[in-house]
Amino acid sequence: MSDGGEHVVRRKDIDGSSSVPGFYGKELRWQREAAGLSLEKLVEGSFYGKSHLSDIERGERRMPLELARHVDRVLGTDGYFERHCEDVRRARRGPHAAYFEKVLEAERFAESIEEWCPRTFPGLLQTAAYAGALVRSAHPPVLDDWVEEKVQARLTRARLFDEDHSTPEYWAILHESLLTDAILPPQEMAEQLDRVAELARRRRIVPQIVLRKSGAYPLMAASVKIMTFPEAPPLVYAEASYSGDTIDDPALVKQYRKAYDRLRAVALSPETSLAMIEAAAGDYRNGGQPDRLE
Template identity: 30%
Template sequence: MAALFGARVRRLRTTAGLTQAELGDRTHVVSTRITQIERASGAKPTLDLARALDAALNADNLLVELWPYVYREAFPDWSRRFMGLSERAVAVREYAAHLVPGLLQTEDYARAVLSVGRTLDGKEQLEERVSLRMGRQERLVGPDRPELWVILDEAVLRRPVGGETVMREQLARLLSAAAEPHITVQVLPFDQGEHDVMGGSLTVLTMPDGSDTAYTEGAHYGQLVEDPDEVRDFALTYDRLRAVALPPLMSLGMIRSVMEDNHRGAKVPSRTDRRRVAQEQLQQSGGRQLRGGGRRIPRRDRRPGP
């Protein structure tokens, strides 16, 4: 499939009368990268590069549609459809039990996480996955960026994935991301005890037509849930987690505390303090739902999704 993708790029490029260097200039890569793609050598193209090639060559989405098949061996079957749906979602609600979600990972953190996967065939495939994960984050800054609401289990903050330096940079990334108006981050502290999604992660995607799809994932498996009744149950489960998690401002305070205390002894606000802050935020908002950093969502925009 990589060879087929490269052949299509070469045919479209020659039809357009472009040299490899000229195509590289239009897609902001060096000409040798175009050579590698056309010869199916080196790292496979990222989704972002496939889109750029498609636009530069007026391919009418041909290259974008071929791209998932180029990666057919790099990703398990159960993750591919989810990745495709995520690209179109207008809202993403995610609970993470063990790791920072991919959309908010730093490159070093992502490399540390992906390097321990059982489905990797070598360093080249690792770098392909890291490149893809970083490319997916482009959606968060594009014009069609989704609303992103993330709940992190306290364990996510306290496990120094990749070492303390990598983890500190990752926590800083969470703080900067939460400052964006379309991103909300909450922390679910240990003292909340057991809940319905222990041991795995949960993502609820809202599509442009208003429909929802749920996705649950463990260390080496995933399940896409599309049955409306089941999806509704998962959406309700997510809302319950959101209700018992720390309010957004307190969550950011806890992330900052863990980062500054080098993952030791960060203070978790008491339940009394959490209720007090939540009540104060509600009063300050005039009864409106708060986003991260104290931002407001008008009543007319309130719905089960973020």
Template identity: 30%
Template sequence: MAKAIDPQSSMAALFGSRLRKLRVAAGLTQTEVGVLAHVVGSRIAQLERATGAKPTLELTRVLDRELVADELLIDLWPYVYREAFPDWSQAFIAYSARAKVIREYASHAVPGLLQTPAYARALLSVGHSLRDAEHLEERVAARLDRQVRLTGPDRPELWIILDESVLRRPVGGSEVMRAQLEKLLRMAEEPNITIQVLAFDQGEHGAMGGSLTMLTTPDGSHIAYTEGAHSGQLTEEPHEVERFSLVYDRLTAMALPPLMSLDLIRSVMEANPRAASVPSRSDRRRLAQQQLQQPGGRQLRAGGGRIPGRRARP
């Protein structure tokens, strides 16, 4: 007989214990549950013993439905999911999972919400807190699960400012990076996603040395989160949040307009040095004036998307 796990040892163990009880109550074997969930029976065994990769949200929903768990497993999943991340990032993940507006400046890498699996794997493989290969796959799966919300019914408004270095650092190699840049262009066509690039020629700014994320929750609360390579800090103190919000507003003003940003991403992807040159400041001012003259302050992106005009601060 398999050794019983202690449901108090971790959230993954608690999830596994509840899953086993639901399966036994339904009179099903692990193999039978695997068939219902479209996974091998050994995957169900791993979940029950908390020995394999943590469950994805999609798998959790299927198990909850097939075992008639009345959303018990779904309610547990966020806590299991957060265990794959360092302690200092878990509170941020909890807030961002329900934020209605996410504004982020990324200084070194493409934000997790927009990463491809290969890019995420390459980036997370050098993580300071990474334990082993299994932990890497848990982290990758958890990161990709976060992206589901971008196209779901409760999709947030996402505004991303990428430092130009993010585009030019070939994380994972040239092929991985090309696929990542293609995804940025594709995601920028979503009506709730805006991407800008902060060019090198803008020089110093208030968020150098790390990334900055501003969150607005459904109740209207504002949260700021700063992150370095191996640490992060969350703040809800109004004065500090307002200070960071002003920093983000300045970055928005300094960055290339969305249309020019997409052109730069495309030219870097196509490895055309001449086309990849940053537009002059006079060109930027001219485009900005053109956008302001459009009805409602908006202009169509190449490919059919929209370029938002200046939005009121959330």
């Protein structure tokens, strides 16, 4: 049907055999069209847009639980989509940790991504050497091939910065210790900092630095990512070493939003922060160690 529901438009069928999300999406589209509803009509009354639902039908996006409940209610499918949306979410895609799957998908569709990383550079900003060091430190017994698979998966995520049409607005607040406390040899640390500076110079990211001497500030003990979307409610992702939690409760999301904004007020300006990053990269390149700004 057209978006207004006036007439039937013949389209290429969706191949539901290619994946679990594809099968789920094909069933969703079949049920929607059998009910004579357009994408726009089916999402009416939900917090989601028709393109979000279209992505689900094509198997490119997972069904949020609240949207599955809405679809079941409108289509009268007796809880089918709610019962099976978690099965679809558990269908692993690639070498990322299972708890990260929802975030991996969300990054691709985000309108904005804002991160606070007090201990490590965010995955989207890491070089191969930096990512490899972190993976090996977290999983010391594993084989090199396994490490390389994880590293390449992380680098693939960062390709969104090279896609002009889909690049989200990205803001990264970083702690000063990431510049001064090296976890790699000097040349590799220079390359890591050069990567961040290069993205900032290309206006793909906005970095800010929080100094050690800033005193107490919000989110001191948390690593947080806040994502907003054109046609879906915002998400917060909080991560620990071997686990992660995706938060969509509106009250909690609002609390994280306010805390992140207060943290931004504590950090140095983007211009001053970029100058610090470039200066630290130069120190490493010359075989030195950046000074702490105590």
